[in-house]
Amino acid sequence: MVMARPAAGGGRWVEISPERIRGWLDGFYGRHDGATEQGLVLTGVSNGDTATLYPPPGLADAQDVDMLLAGILRPPRIAVLLARKGAVAAGVADGTTLTVSKVERFYVQGRTAAGGSSQQRYARRRANQAGAATHRATDIAARVLLPYAPGAHDPHDDAVSALVCGGDRSMIDAVLTDRRLSPLARLRHPHLLESAEPRLAVLQDAAITARRIRVHLMP
Incomplete structure (x- = not known):
């Protein structure tokens, strides 16, 4: 293509x-x-x-x-991380094949047209939900991807050689500030993939696009 x-x-x-x-x-x-x-x-x-x-x-x-x-x-083995406020998808791809993957959806309240104290209350609730979603996305990335980071594998196995990210840049940046993910953050490819709301099919497409x-x- x-x-x-x-x-x-x-x-x-x-x-x-x-x-x-x-x-x-x-x-x-x-x-x-x-x-x-x-x-x-x-x-x-x-x-x-x-x-x-x-x-x-x-x-x-x-x-x-x-x-x-x-x-x-x-084709090198790569890690793929897609994140938006409503979902995260993480996986490891060998060529176009996902060998491991995890997708999870979150609830983050939409914006409201209400004003005054109601608007402030909704904004606080939305910020709390977004923060919780980022924390859960970080845990998923650590659980799924860290076992494939350089140094985590047996010397005879191939670790991932790059981390490809897609979706919401600010959320990805927040996830990768976690110290646990520093071995992967060092491998981050500079090009951010455009991504729809993360789903398994979207993750599979991202593994193809990244190549x-x-x-x-x-x-």
């Missing part, structure tokens, strides 16, 4: 599944009468268009196109 959208500051982002990246690269070379390569930046010969490739989570060591193509042949190679095309 190839997905495209405009990029802030110019150009556009293209997200390409590992299965299609070789064909996409061949197409780029063909459309530009070849290309020069400098690390993960391709520059078209015909007009100077550039394509900057960003490796998927777990392949941060890929410094050039050949290393990237070699790395995607054996895509992101490409910034200019112009």
